[in-house]
Amino acid sequence: MMSVKKFKGTSLPEILTRIRSEFGDNAVILKTEEINRKHPRFVSSNRVVVTAAGEPVKSAQLPSTLPSSKTTVEEFLASNLERSNDQVSNKATLSIRPSETIVTNIAEELCTRLLQQGIDGKILERMLEICLRHLDAGALQNRIVFVKFLTYLFLRTLTRYDGSAPTDCSQPxxxxxxxxxxxxxxxxxxxxxxxxxxxxxxxxxxxxxxxxxxxxxxxxxxxxxxxxxxxxxxxxxxxxxxxxxxxxxxxxxxxxxxxxxxxxxxxxxxxxxxxxxxxxxxxxxxxxxxxxxxxxxxxxxxxxxxxxxxxxxxxxxxxxxxxxxxxxxxxxxxxxxxxxxxxxxxxxxxxxxx
Ligand SMILES: Nc1nc2c(ncn2[C@@H]2O[C@H](COP(=O)(O)OP(=O)(O)O)[C@@H](O)[C@H]2O)c(=O)[nH]1
Ligand SMILES: [Mg+2]
Missing domain, CATH: 3.40.50.300 (P-loop containing nucleotide triphosphate hydrolases)
Known part of the structure; x- marks a missing residue:
């Protein structure tokens, strides 16, 4: 099973060693970031974050079944939005279904594009996770559907801030x-x-x-x-x-x-x-x-x-x-x-x- 995961640490060589031991020699590095955040919610001393993709060497440790499909997108988002308050989420692993390389390609391409926009990897990971859980294989291989669903997720996620933004300056x-x-x-x-x-x-x-x-x-x-x-x-x-x-x-x-x-x-x-x-x-x-x-x-x-x-x-x-x-x-x-x-x-x- 292909997966994407963030590795945090204090130096690049140290992280690369860990990536190699977890994903083997075929690991792909998706992104490297240096963190210098002074905000108190970022209390971590980890300064380098590397996002890597690969086949875990010990794949038996990963969950083999997808979450129940009974959860509706709305329900999933509702619980997800609660979690998004917790910025230091430890949900770092994104599982991608096996043998669907096109899925990986589309997800990766969109992911790369949105990371270039500077969107926090955690927010993006959560969104992609929802896509992978709720779209069937056919939809996942259809770029237009995938994009539409992702757009929908962004709009739904941002709804929490709606209704509170003034447009007419009725208050000083x-x-x-x-x-x-x-x-x-x-x-x-x-x-x-x-x-x-x-x-x-x-x-x-x-x-x-x-x-x-x-x-x-x-x-x-x-x-x-x-x-x-x-x-x-x-x-x-x-x-x-x-x-x-x-x-x-x-x-x-x-x-x-x-x-x-x-x-x-x-x-x-x-x-x-x-x-x-x-x-x-x-x-x-x-x-x-x-x-x-x-x-x-x-x-x-x-x-x-x-x-x-x-x-x-x-x-x-x-x-x-x-x-x-x-x-x-x-x-x-x-x-x-x-x-x-x-x-x-x-x-x-x-x-x-x-
Ligand atoms: N390019 C650009 N410059 C801006 C914008 N808003 C303000 N500025 C410039 O930024 C500088 C500081 O703006 P100012 O309104 O005086 O900042 P204040 O000190 O917060 O009042 C000025 O040179 C503005 O022309 C903007 O949206 N775009
Ligand atoms: Mg001024």
């Missing part, structure tokens, strides 16, 4: 994030979008930010720009405008001192906090940012710089790690850029599964 939103993440640009894009729809927009920003923000805005009719000193003042402005205006709140741009941002945030829990992240950032930096901003609290993620990357697996991984939905996806350096409300269809399209 504070945009948090590191300096240069794209907070002001995102606000400018949203402001222009709503102004064009004829809505009134209020932008509240820390003192001294006026010039930069107004320079960003190509459209000003219907815009009210206010500068606030602290969270109390922001809260007062919000209360005054929230019933009639779209309210967007910029926050101080600093790299380390979160207390300054904290001081600017109104305590009103109905004001949403969205963390702005760059889609082209290194994943470990994104996780460090999540961790740093955790103490301020945020309920959604905004990704900027979509135009600066061709890999979108990071978005999916980060959403899983943060366990919070994405609200907006943004591209372009100015207010003329595009801002998309997040949807799972949009993310799946970006991942280019087909």
């Amino acid at each position: 939103i504070c945009f948090l994030g590191r300096s240069g993440a794209g907070k002001s640009t995102t606000i400018a894009k949203l402001a222009v979008t709503f102004l064009r729809q004829g809505r009134d927009v209020v932008v509240i920003a820390p003192r001294g930010g006026r010039k930069q923000l107004l320079d960003l805005l190509s459209e000003r009719r219907g815009l009210t720009y206010l500068e606030a000193y602290d969270g109390t003042e922001v809260g007062r402005f919000v209360d005054f405008y929230r019933d009639t205006h779209v309210v967007l709140i910029d926050t101080p741009s600093i790299t380390t001192e979160l207390a300054l941002v904290q001081r600017f945030l109104p305590s009103d829990p109905s004001i949403e906090r969205h963390l702005v992240l760059k889609a082209d950032a290194q994943e470990h930096n994104l996780y460090a940012t999540l961790e740093a901003f955790e103490q301020l609290g945020f309920s959604k993620l905004v990704f900027t710089n979509l135009d600066q990357t061709g890999q979108f697996g990071t978005l999916l991984n980060t959403m899983y790690i943060a366990d919070r939905p994405i609200s907006f996806l943004s591209e372009g350096t100015s207010s003329h850029g595009t801002i998309h409300p997040y949807s799972k269809e949009k993310l799946v399209a970006l991942l280019r599964i087909e």
